[in-house]
Amino acid sequence: MRRYLLIVLSVFLLCVTTASTASETALAAMKQDSHVLLLRHALAPGFGDPPEFTIGDCSTQRNLSTEGRQQARELGKTLHDAGLDDLVVYSSQWCRCWDTAIEMQIGTPATHIGLNSFFQNRSQQDAIVNDLQALLASLEGGPSAVLVTHLVNIRAITGQSVGSGEGIVLRLEPNGEYTVIGRL
Helix, strand or coil, X not given: CHHXXXXXXXHHHHHHHHHHHHHHHHHHHHCCCCEEEEEECCCCCCCCCCCCCCCCCHHHCCCCXXXXXXXXXXXXXXXXXXXXXXXXXXXXXXXXXHHHHHHHCCCCEEECHHHCCCCCCHHHHHHHHHHHHHHHHHHCCCCCEEEEECHHHHHHHHCCCCCCCCEEEEEECCCCCEEEEXXX
């Protein structure tokens, strides 16, 4: 039994150390130009959006919980503590993304249609992904940026899933491609 517990503890510590190192690598990369953090909005309980969803009317949307607001502030503090407190910030027009960007307090956000969700309207996927790819291409060579968006957008670009308040750091390449650097 002791041996089993020792093995479990060792695996746990390895996972924590690996995750910590990956986050440190991602944060270090963000200090260089041409890097983007594709960030899923912080915790907003529920699934999808209500039938009466309207852009610009937060009362019709799924919004950040108190825990989600705290999660966004903590992420902003992590970026700030890493010396990344004046970043270019773009957000989806959805309130949960905008509120995540505001709560992080790392720059003045602007909305971009390429960050909007297509989860409940798959017919918009190609247009939104094309807009997101155009935004990424426009950021290449410039200062690092945070793009607050939705799971479907992140998965469409990277093929990877993230939890609420998690993101993937990309290095933007001059040829319009991008390389996944790490997770945060």
